Amino acid sequence: MEVYEKCHSELTFLETLAFEGMTSNTIILRKELLQKVMHNIGCMSDIYSDALHIGILKSFDNGPTGTQIQLDKNHYFIHLSLQEFFAARHLARLLNSTTRDIGIQFIENHKYDKRLQLVFIFASGLLIQSENKQAIHTFWDTIYGDPHDLVGIRHMQLVTVCLDETQCDSEVPHRSQSISLLLNWI
Numbered sequence: 001m002e003v004y005e006k007c008h009s010e011l012t013f014l015e016t017l018a019f020e021g022m023t024s025n026t027i028i029l030r031k032e033l034l035q036k037v038m039h040n041i042g043c044m045s046d047i048y049s050d051a052l053h054i055g056i057l058k059s060f061d062n063g064p065t066g067t068q069i070q071l072d073k074n075h076y077f078i079h080l081s082l083q084e085f086f087a088a089r090h091l092a093r094l095l096n097s098t099t100r101d102i103g104i105q106f107i108e109n110h111k112y113d114k115r116l117q118l119v120f121i122f123a124s125g126l127l128i129q130s131e132n133k134q135a136i137h138t139f140w141d142t143i144y145g146d147p148h149d150l151v152g153i154r155h156m157q158l159v160t161v162c163l164d165e166t167q168c169d170s171e172v173p174h175r176s177q178s179i180s181l182l183l184n185w186i
Helices: 002-006 008-023 031-041 045-053 080-095 100-110 114-130 133-144 153-166 175-185
Strands: 057-060 074-077
Touching: 002 008, 008 031, 008 045, 008 080, 008 114, 031 074, 045 057, 074 080, 080 100, 080 114, 080 133, 100 133, 114 133, 114 153, 133 153, 153 175
Parallel strands: none
Antiparallel strands: 057 074
């Protein structure tokens, strides 16, 4: 826990950046996005610099002449799974705070987007670990809420993988209903 407290600002920056990148469907994080995130969370340039030195973000400069100024370069996460994990941490944080509506809207808009499936899987596991019952209920109620996919196959797939991540924890709302529904599908 001490590491999380010590690196809180850097983690917040990485989480927000990952979430914004996933929301805008981009792997290469343009310098404008980095600057927007820094501005939105009130991040100082030393926090940004520290976040770069962790080794999770790499710079990418495809210009004809290179620059040494890190803020003038595009970046990317060294692996997509890290971007998905940090985006999930941001989503869990949204659901744990007064900005819950942003998280709910994100889930409603993207829950059947195959590209974001790991974000939801990670988020379901992170929320169970947080033991915040309100956030857990908000997540699962939104997953089960409207809109639904037409046939229901993507919904069952999403519920199955998210339930698996929680190890069918008893805190998951609609758990027994979900298991019964899955068994009926089989």
